[in-house]
Amino acid sequence: MSLHSDTTQALVQVAPKPVVVPPPAPAEPEPPRAPIPVKVVISGGFGVGKTTAIGALSEIEPVTTEAAMTTETIDIDVMAAGSTKTTTTVAMDFGRITIDDSIVLYLFGTPGQDRFGFMWPDLTAGALGGVVLVDTDRISDCFVAIDYFEKIELPFVVAVNQFDNRENLSLDEVREATDVDPDIPVITVDARDRSAVKAVVLRLLDLILTRAKYATGT
Amino acid sequence: MTVEEDNDLSRPFLGTTPPSEPLPADASTPDDDDRVRPYLITTGRTSPEDAAVQMQTVVVSAAAAEVSPGPKGTVEHARIIELCRKPHSVAELAAGLRVPLGVARVLVGDLLGSGLLATGPSVPQQATDVPFLERLIAGVSAL
Numbered sequence: 001m002s003l004h005s006d007t008t009q010a011l012v013q014v015a016p017k018p019v020v021v022p023p024p025a026p027a028e029p030e031p032p033r034a035p036i037p038v039k040v041v042i043s044g045g046f047g048v049g050k051t052t053a054i055g056a057l058s059e060i061e062p063v064t065t066e067a068a069m070t071t072e073t074i075d076i077d078v079m080a081a082g083s084t085k086t087t088t089t090v091a092m093d094f095g096r097i098t099i100d101d102s103i104v105l106y107l108f109g110t111p112g113q114d115r116f117g118f119m120w121p122d123l124t125a126g127a128l129g130g131v132v133l134v135d136t137d138r139i140s141d142c143f144v145a146i147d148y149f150e151k152i153e154l155p156f157v158v159a160v161n162q163f164d165n166r167e168n169l170s171l172d173e174v175r176e177a178t179d180v181d182p183d184i185p186v187i188t189v190d191a192r193d194r195s196a197v198k199a200v201v202l203r204l205l206d207l208i209l210t211r212a213k214y215a216t217g218t
Numbered sequence: 219m220t221v222e223e224d225n226d227l228s229r230p231f232l233g234t235t236p237p238s239e240p241l242p243a244d245a246s247t248p249d250d251d252d253r254v255r256p257y258l259i260t261t262g263r264t265s266p267e268d269a270a271v272q273m274q275t276v277v278v279s280a281a282a283a284e285v286s287p288g289p290k291g292t293v294e295h296a297r298i299i300e301l302c303r304k305p306h307s308v309a310e311l312a313a314g315l316r317v318p319l320g321v322a323r324v325l326v327g328d329l330l331g332s333g334l335l336a337t338g339p340s341v342p343q344q345a346t347d348v349p350f351l352e353r354l355i356a357g358v359s360a361l
Contacts, residue, residue: 032303032305033338034276034277034278034305035276035305035338036276036338036339036340036341037274037307038274038344039272039274057361063309063313064313065312065319065322092319094273094309096307096310099353099357100353102338102339103353103354103357104305105358106307106309108274108309122272122273122319126272128344128345129345198358201358202355202358202359205351205354205355208345209348209351209352211345212345212346212347212348216348
């Protein structure tokens, strides 16, 4: 009797245990969902560092979907003095950055030469924004990209790649030469530096966000 | 590999008509898979049925695709389904299959049309979607 009573007392004093929910039976594994792609186009003249910039930020090695040009075309594509580049992109290359479990950022590099301009509608279809890389030794090389982005009203930033052992133009001079809209950022970048390329992408996204807030009145 | 060969391989993507001249006899290589003309893989089609299939479109195999790519399925279709057990963009598939982008777009369009591939949720107006952009900025900042 007393044993029973003690037991009852003990049971009362025990803190209520949390309700244990049995783990759900292992269901059929859900097929993975495709993430939302975000497309940013990296453009600029031949040999300006587009593939380098993509590689600096991408979690994969920049992938070229087609073939690479060889030294056989060096006579055709004249590079700035001091460049030792021996191959270039024929079609386009891209990098991938996983943002979170449902967004993937793709950086697509445009072919460097004017003669591949016919590819631009496909390259920019569905793009969120663009980056125009500039080599101040050959600043006119970027005009095709700026003209195209302005024509299709794609938000973009002008990123001046800083080459070693060169006298680079000032940002004011680049802004004057490119004559871009006042809200278009003109900034420097070291295409080899991950944090610098990331900063360029963030400037682009800030520009797009600012425009979006303005457009939606928030 | 010469520049001419590069241009041949990429021609359907470039949007021109298929070359009328056959490959020279000495063009064959041990890796003959690379010598299939792109317009044969797509049976002559140069754009996907669904124009919304772009190079950044991300697709994943649907559950039904566990079975087979269907009677009209090609080796390339089957390979795409295999790769797409994990999500892949069209550009990544083109690189994985070593076919031009235009070819990958057509094949992915086929498989989307027959329900063997699925796309994810779409955000059609990314550029004006403030919450989406803020999420994107937070994600890039955290890289």
